[in-house]
Every structure is written in structure tokens, then in C-alpha cells.
Amino acid sequence: MNIEDKIIIRSDFTENPGARYKSDGLFSGEEFLEKLLEDKFIKAKKNNYTLLIDLDGVWGYPSSFVSGSFGKLSLKYGSDTVLNFIEFKSDDSQIRKEKIISEIKNPRKS
Amino acid sequence: MRSKIIIFLVSAVTIPSGILIGVFVKNYPFLTLKTEIGIVEGLSFFLTLGLAVFVPFMVKRWIDDDRFVKIYLIQELEELISLLKKDIVTIESCYKAKQVTDEDKDVINFNTHLVDLKIESFIEQFNIAYPRNSKIVEDIKNKNLAYHHFLTGGDFMNSSFVMDLKFFKQFRAENSKTISGIKVIIQSIQKL
Numbered sequence: 001m002n003i004e005d006k007i008i009i010r011s012d013f014t015e016n017p018g019a020r021y022k023s024d025g026l027f028s029g030e031e032f033l034e035k036l037l038e039d040k041f042i043k044a045k046k047n048n049y050t051l052l053i054d055l056d057g058v059w060g061y062p063s064s065f066v067s068g069s070f071g072k073l074s075l076k077y078g079s080d081t082v083l084n085f086i087e088f089k090s091d092d093s094q095i096r097k098e099k100i101i102s103e104i105k106n107p108r109k110s
Numbered sequence: 111m112r113s114k115i116i117i118f119l120v121s122a123v124t125i126p127s128g129i130l131i132g133v134f135v136k137n138y139p140f141l142t143l144k145t146e147i148g149i150v151e152g153l154s155f156f157l158t159l160g161l162a163v164f165v166p167f168m169v170k171r172w173i174d175d176d177r178f179v180k181i182y183l184i185q186e187l188e189e190l191i192s193l194l195k196k197d198i199v200t201i202e203s204c205y206k207a208k209q210v211t212d213e214d215k216d217v218i219n220f221n222t223h224l225v226d227l228k229i230e231s232f233i234e235q236f237n238i239a240y241p242r243n244s245k246i247v248e249d250i251k252n253k254n255l256a257y258h259h260f261l262t263g264g265d266f267m268n269s270s271f272v273m274d275l276k277f278f279k280q281f282r283a284e285n286s287k288t289i290s291g292i293k294v295i296i297q298s299i300q301k302l
Binding site for chain 2: 016018019020026061062067092094095096098108
């Protein structure tokens with residue numbers, strides 16, 4: 001599948017992600033999911049293309065942010081579906097990419 | 111200075127000894143020197159000499175290379191431990207102040223990023239030196255993930271979080287456990 005849309009977290013959202021829920025503070029995983037991630041994911045799924053998520057330039061992704069965004073997306077749509085339509089770019093760190101994919105494959109319910 | 115003295119002493123002993131042995135062999139009839147040598151004998155001599163010099167040199171080099179690889183890998187892990195100890199400083203400061211600011215959280219998040227980078231550096235080097243040993247790589251990744259989940263996956267990142275003794279103790283225990291786990295990996299590397 002071709003990449004036809006992308007989210008650059010640093011410029012489109014924040015370079016300092018927050019916690020899990022909007023009630024936990026600014027730039028939460030829930031806020032990211034609601035404002036950006038879910039709509040773009042649904043569009044990618046509907047039109048059968050890949051959504052690229054650029055993880056670079058961000059100073060650390062809290063586990064709660066990842067859980068509140070990608071984890072929640074995985075709980076809703078299934079990990080296979082999410083990984084089918086989302087691709088990650090992380091030149092800064094492969095481990096951070098692996099952590100996020102791990103959360104998608106084994107999302108924590110909170 | 112010391113090596114020059116040793117060189118002088120060795121020269122002072124071996125050169126006169128060599129001359130005396132040569133004179134002795136030449137002038138005493140019960141010792142005869144066969145001046146003709148066969149090609150096979152000559153080749154055998156040089157082969158033996160070559161092996162005597164080459165084999166210890168190669169073995170020493172192989173041992174030294176392995177030793178230096180381990181030193182570099184262990185250095186990476188020691189630097190990783192230093193990064194993890196920085197979290198203690200941040201959390202202790204939050205505990206003393208009885209509050210966690212956004213800046214404190216950013217510091218913790220950034221440090222987790224540095225920890226990830228350090229682990230990647232270690233893994234890249236380790237995979238070159240020991241390509242068939244995936245156990246250590248998986249072990250360190252799992253330890254990192256568990257620590258990351260504990261520190262940034264719970265209430266600590268919430269804006270309403272209040273630093274208390276319970277969290278402080280839990281953090282110290284988890285941090286200590288992670289550092290100990292890395293020290294065990296260091297021992298495993300020594301034994302490779």
C-alpha cells in the first residue's frame with residue numbers, strides 16, 4: 001500500500017507528549033487520538049492506503065501517552081488492522097518504534 | 111628508562127654469549143658442525159620459527175580483541191547505569207519539593223529517550239561482536255520496557271500527581287532492580 005498521509009508528531013502535535021487522558025494534562029494520548037490519529041487512521045483504512053507516523057524530534061514518549069493513543073486505537077480496531085494501515089518512521093530511535101508497536105500488539109486496558 | 115636498561119642488559123648478556131658459543135663450537139673437536147643443510151631441513155626450520163612467532167602473536171591478538179570488545183560493551187552498559195541514576199536525582203528532588211512540575215516530567219521523558227539511544231548503541235555493537243546471542247539483547251530490551259512502563263505509564267505523568275513516600279519507595283525499588291539487572295548482564299558479557 002502507498003503512503004498517502006502522514007502525521008509528524010513534533011510539528012502536528014507536540015514535542016513533549018503528556019500523559020494518558022485529557023484530564024491528566026496537556027498533550028495527552030487521548031487528545032492526540034481524538035484530534036489527529038483516529039480520523040486519519042479511519043480515512044486511511046477507508047481508502048486503503050498507509051498512514052505514516054513520524055516519531056522523530058520528540059523528546060521521549062511516555063508509556064501512558066502511547067497507551068492512551070496507539071494502545072486505545074488498537075483496543076478499538078484490533079492490532080492487526082492498526083498495523084496494516086499505519087507505518088512508523090523513527091530515524092532517532094528504533095527502540096521507541098518497537099515500544100509503540102509492542103503497545104499496539106499488547107494494548108493495556110486502563 | 112626501565113625498558114632501556116633491560117635492552118642493555120639483554121644485549122650485554124646475549125652478544126658475548128653468542129660469540130663464546132661460536133668460538134667454542136668452532137675450536138673444540140668433539141663438536142662438529144655440519145655446514146650443509148638440506149632444503150627440507152631449512153624449510154622445516156623456518157616453518158617452526160614462523161609458527162613459534164606467528165601463533166602466539168595471533169592468539170594474543172585474538173584474546174586482546176575479544177577483551178577490548180567486552181570492555182567497550184561493558185562501558186556502554188556502565189554509561190546506561192549512569193543515565194538510570196539520573197532519574198534518582200530527579201525523583202528525589204521532586205520528593206523533597208513534594209511536587210512534580212512539567213519540567214521534571216520533561217526531564218524524565220528526555221532521559222528515557224537517552225536511555226533508549228544508549229541501549230541501541232549497545233545492541234548495535236553487541237550484534238557485531240556476538241551475532242548469534244540474542245538472549246542478552248532481548249533481556250536488556252525487556253528490562254528497559256518494564257522500567258519505562260513503570261516510570262511513565264502510571265500516575266507520575268498525570269497533572270494531578272502528588273509525590274508521596276509510597277511512590278518514592280516503589281521508584282527506588284524499580285530503579286534499583288533495573289540497575290541490578292544490567293549489572294548481571296555485564297557479568298554475562300564477561301563470561302562470553
